[in-house]
Every structure is written in structure tokens, then in C-alpha cells.
Amino acid sequence: MTEATRPPVPPFTRESAIEKVRLAEDAWNTRDPRKVSLGYTVDSRWRNRSEFATGRDEIVALLTRKWNTELDYRLIKELWAHDGNRIAVRFAYEHRDDAGNWYRSYGNENWEFDEHGLMHTRHASINTLPIAESERAYFWPLGRRPDDHPGLSDLGF
Numbered sequence: 001m002t003e004a005t006r007p008p009v010p011p012f013t014r015e016s017a018i019e020k021v022r023l024a025e026d027a028w029n030t031r032d033p034r035k036v037s038l039g040y041t042v043d044s045r046w047r048n049r050s051e052f053a054t055g056r057d058e059i060v061a062l063l064t065r066k067w068n069t070e071l072d073y074r075l076i077k078e079l080w081a082h083d084g085n086r087i088a089v090r091f092a093y094e095h096r097d098d099a100g101n102w103y104r105s106y107g108n109e110n111w112e113f114d115e116h117g118l119m120h121t122r123h124a125s126i127n128t129l130p131i132a133e134s135e136r137a138y139f140w141p142l143g144r145r146p147d148d149h150p151g152l153s154d155l156g157f
Helices: 014-028 033-037 056-069
Strands: 040-048 051-054 071-083 086-096 102-113 119-131
Touching: 014 033, 014 071, 014 086, 033 056, 040 056, 051 056
Parallel strands: 040 119
Antiparallel strands: 040 051, 071 086, 086 102, 102 119
């Protein structure tokens, strides 16, 4: 294994795809743009809502902007499908803005990986809805979602 290898690597089994999804969720829940970017190839291409990013530097800039405005961010991802070097996930995350308004964003991502397990293509479609603070469902301390916390299907999302 080289420093650039991020197991599990393709071709994905159901179990290794589920592991890859959880590792991605864990990385995003750190809200550390530099750390998250290391899961992507140096020339990775993203479509994220209406933004397009190419390469780790642009990914870091996009995520920095994101987490400067999406406060108290907590994310859950779930495997939808997999085949060879591709994984499709659905996700939902909650965050608030600096005025204290809460939101839940729902979306789907299509991922494609290189032979080292680094993602080189990410297409994300995301819809954001305002929610009342009483509608929040993610209450774990900031960081990694606890293993015993319900997933998306358990929550009915």
C-alpha cells in the first residue's frame, strides 16, 4: 500500500462499499477541508450543486466556504448502489446559519474511484429545506456519528 492508497479499493463488494461510504461520512463530519480533500485524486472533478471544482485546492476552497456558513454541520450518508469502481449514495445533513436558522439538506452523490481508492469524480445533487429547531434529528457531539445513532433509513429520511 502506498501513501496515496485509500482502502477499501475497487472493485467494491457490498461490504467494502458500505465501509467506503462510512469513511467518507466520517471525514466530512470532521469539517476539515484539507483532511477531506485527501480522499480525492489531485485532479478530482466535482459537481456540487451549481459549483464545479477541479483538484484538491479547489475542493478545499469549496469546503472552506461551505463550512464557514453551514455551522454545527452533521451528516449521514447511506449506500444506495455500487458496481466495480462506482458507488452511489444518498445523504442528509443538518446545519444552522449564523442567525440560528436550521436547515436539512438531502441529496444523492455518484462517485467514481481510481485503482488506489481515491475518488476522481463526484456528482452531487442537493436540496436544502428550512426546518424548525424542534425538527432536528442529529444530536451527537460534533464529529463522527456514533455507531449506535440511527441512519437515514432508520430516521425515515
